[in-house]
Amino acid sequence: MIRTGRADLSFDGVRTEFGLPSSFPAAVLAEAEAAVSRSAGDRPDLTSIPLVTIDPPGAKDLDQALCVRKSGDGFVVHYAIADLGAFVTPGGALDTEVRRRGQTIYLPDGNVPLHPTVLSEGAASLLPGVVRPAVLWTFTCTAEGVPSDVEVRRALVRSTAQFDYASVQQTFDAGDPHPSVAALAEFGPLRRALALERGAIELHLPEQEVEPDGAGWKLVTRPRAAVDAWNAEISLMTGMAAASIMLEARAGVLRTLPDPDAEAVAALRKSAAALRVDWPSDLSPGAFLAGLDASTPEALALFTDATRLLRGAGYSAFDGTVPEVTTHAGVAAPYTHVTAPLRRLVDRFATEVCLAVTAGQELPSWLAEALPRLPSLMGASDSLAAKVERATLDQVEAQVLAGRAGQEFDAVVLRAGDDEAEVFVAAPPVLAKCAGKRLPEGERIRVRLDEADPAGRRVRFTAV
Template sequence: MASVVIRTGRADLDFTGIRREFALPEEFPADALAEARRAVSAGFDGADREDATDLPLVTIDPPGAKDLDQALLVQRAGRGFRVHYAIADLGAFVPPDGALDAEVRRRGQTLYLPDGNVPLHPTELSEGAASLLPGQIRPAVLWTFECDADGEPVDVRVRRAVVRSTAQFEYEGVQAAFDGGAAHPSVAALPEFGALRRERAVDRGAVELQLPEQEIVPNGDGDWKLAVRPRAAVDSWNAEISLLTGMSAAKIMLEARVGVLRTLPDADGEAVSALRRSAHALGVPWPAEVTPSRLLAGLDPSRPESLALFVDATKLLRGAGYTAFDGEIPAVTTHAGVAAPYTHVTAPLRRLVDRFAAEVCLAVTAGREVPDWLRAALPRLPGLMGGSDALAAKVERACLDQVEAWVLADRVGHRFEAVVLRADANGADVFTPQPPVMGRCTGENLPEGERIAVRLVEADPERRKVVFERV
């Protein structure tokens, strides 16, 4: 889907109101900040770390990113593949149960607002000493996967290491290089490996929803643009490396009977039946022998009926949470979206739980006891992460609602083309590609998955509310 950009035409708009509404912190407590700065000044001890600075690792991130969590190297190895995946090691900088640890637990994750982040860690760490910036020697948790010709891991190693990223890339640039046949050697095997891993995911029954990803972008004049970020193939391939790591970490934890998982119960039969009814109503063929995963993976996301079915398929992915355990395996160990046991370990600069999950894996694979401070922290993580996930979702939605209302404020009465995503007795949720807005449309008998003409009847920046009606 092509990127669509609309200017707000305003230069006096910021997100201060949203920051105040959700009581987002403006700075770190003095003792936490002092602790972080001492850690940066002291550096890290590389004596007990594997020297992996000779690996030509690279990072792939959105434009302008400075908090670089992951660096990768994907190589052909005989008939199979070897994947090195270095993850920023916050354990080298955050003392357990100190002032910084307490503040990071309170925050839970980095919050991304258009006019600036609310970081999980002080930027001296997240954008400096702990970030896998190019050309810099950094501590890392290094995962190495030996995979067969089908992309399945046959050997997994994880250990503390010292690494040095050789280049920082952006998604669009990497995709353009692949399309032009000039891929960087460190990721030249990524398309083949990523495609294999994606096929394995569909085989498992993993569910991927290719919904439009709205973005708020500064235009350089003090106001904002709305855009839809095109999802390139490299996004999916890169995500598969992270998923492979999370699944491997979950396996390590389950075998050791201690850790924290990202869990999501399997959808019940009625949810799948309801999705089949939606597909039938939308005119999407669904043979009886085809799984929901394979059906969704084969849809063209540019078609309106596909968008509507993706929205309906969100019902298959309800109830996600975090499950900590120590000694007894929990009743639910899998994540239905991944279709396997899974945990978060690949974004510790931006998400609290990843640091703790990585420490469990490092201890278990080294044959050491999981430290007492870590065992004591595990039961609190589900609540901390659940709260921060809910806050992050509210802040993101509020920012999008705010910019949608700003963009459309002077266009009340105008007509737009829209796709009906989900209808109910009171109207429907619709998506207008130009500008890329998801809003509410009033009316009866609104056909899901069809393109309709709508008229904007309300765009209220104060209430962050946008309403359409069918023409």
Template sequence: MPRSAVGPPSADGGFGHLRAEFDLPESFPADVLAEAEAVDPDDAGREDATALPFVTIDPPGAKDLDQAMVLSRRGNGFRVHYAIADVGAFVTPGGPVDREARRRGQTIYLPDGAVPLHPPVLSEGATSLLPGEVRAAVLWTVDLDSRGEPTATRVRRAFVRSVEQFDYETVQAALETGTAHPSVTALPELGRLRRQLAVERGAVELQLPEPIVTGDVGAWQLGTRPRNDVEAWNAEISLLTGMAAASIMIEAGIGVLRTLPDPDEASIAWLRRSAQALGIDWPEGKGVAELLAGLDPKRPESMALYTCTTRLLRGAGYTSFAGGLPPSTAHAGIGAPYAHVTAPIRRLVDRFAAEVCLAVTAGRPVPDWVRAALPELPVLMSSSDGLASRVERACIDQVEAWLLAERIGGTFEAVVLRAEEARAEILVEDPPVTGRCAGANLPEGERIPVRLTAVDVTKRKVSFERA
């Protein structure tokens, strides 16, 4: 029998209650703001690369622009110029901005506004690669062969100027009509090559629908964000740079990597049984990455197998080292060693990893302040990753509860993603809600009707049963 929804908080109040629940800072201390306003970076020795026609590709309305690119053909291969905001030029080691950034770890995004890693005067101003502005950058130049494999990498500090700010949809449309900016016309060819190499490396990509919250106070909506080809290809350029950074640090025996252990044989065997139960053919000799790349993400059995595969991607973290390599440098999800260096405006660790690469490639000692920070970075980043994940999940859960509070007793179509003995994880298709459904022997990878039985708005919980 339908039950009533359990009371506040109301959608009319936005997400202030979650900010309070997770103790998110509302502003920056006065000394942090003062330093951010007054900083005057030393630009001595910085290369002038302002003649290169850099462009940025980000979500619509973004102001904290970390990356800009110029892609071109070079003989039968390619050249990638990738400019990353040089946040390190604006942050005094041990100063107020540095201390506050270490406390925060990363920018945390909520539907009603971000909690930034750095003061907006830096993140949306002096460090952001905004169009038409000369900006300090860490400039990566990577040459690649005809298969998209890197053959040479150079990294240095430079001045750059972005000439255009694009979003993914704009670039996608321009490529399809043959009107794309010259700096990105090589993106489809190079992006496809890099995607193929990723499958060959064993990189695991889960094409699960990504939930997003849109709207405003009192009118929040829940949807999914499709990932178009341009976004996937753009991500490959970032991954290429992160893998190049990891190679530099591993060769030098000092740095900080993003790591993920390889799945054990029991987990692979379990996934193979799941595929069989879902009716997905998995030929002997075909790896996980190749199997997943060949699935149609729109089919319910594919979504169920993607969900099962998340079990193989547990244990991600950060590994720092100096004076020798750690026992493992691998990232199983990428299929290669990898380091975060491409988002220093939004993520703390990138600034330190970039300083290691700059020093190593210039033949200079890694700065003492970077060496001193390396041991604590894995702890700081793991903590902030956990917080960001919990906040994101809480925001989605809250909007789900708000939207469904008046629909108790209603029936919905859902895909069974992962079944347990007496319940299952389901994906309701409209509105796109993930939740738990009571019922024995629910069929994984199939669509079933479910009934909404309860909503607790305060605890952000929704409950379903098979209809």
């Protein structure tokens, strides 16, 4: 954890403003410590599967481990997920606290974890070289990447190695990937092609990341590696399979997003025409966006406009009656969260539903009682996480620009209004408001920095 001692460089103000907890209650810590030594129960030993993890550098809360192999003309995918059900007692102090938190909140100078680190970075994490209880999903897939058989069960697993996205990408680029993920280069694109056929919508807006920079911080953006996209398709496939299990059983909790309305699609087509970007009439919004060069200013503007297609995300819990909306427009299929239980509350409960259903068992009473409460708990948690992330980025943006008022920068207009616009400055990578009447979306312009106030978390530009 990095502490600078300066109010404009630490994030203590963000923690205070949003009431983020600084520690766990003693009863929660005691229960977590006791859970570490508790038996995981009788489960098959599948440690012979050569699983590996792929996460950001330095990550310790490892939710997933995978092994993707060719099998004849098709594929077999093993996807192990950290099994929090082996550690959290329903109704106990730990369960109560994680329901209150909802998810891990990430800040540059130290995270606010969902679970005590003795679990999230220790006994429950799929760290390399150690045996761990896990929920193992096994997919037998056709040559086209379509699952023909899905199995989910509790097991003992062992990750053989911990990798990060950049290093794995380097091995693919060098033609020497690890055997456990070598088939990803074929399987991942197959899954992405299926997603585009379904009409899935994915936006490629620049993702700002905060990194230490001496005594302070810097902002960076990184292009998404192909391995990152391939790995994400495994998680999406698992979430879709879990949703299918729930819908067949008429019980569970889905992550939902209504299909974009005709007006939103028409507005995006209008923006594309104004930017002189060809959009064939027979191409879906997802396929159109996927074909754009994310490095161009026109694409950045269209990705920003396309956020209006993905509004109204929520969670739908059900037990007996299937909700009216069962799909997620971004995925273009029914979908639920099951792959990040160390970091997100709902995944543990959704996983328990899948395990009970596939075992032919009734949902335990504690699980059935919890389902209706999950949408509100996760909705509040998602809202808080988004506010904290925005406040953190606003503060760092102002900090890296502090003292540079009056300087000019190159920018791209992402979204225009009558008197101001949203612009993206590439160096340093900043998203901010810019004063100026009806600035042309997708155009490169020069902007002058008027204000950069870290304490107030404000950055303002004016078009030159």
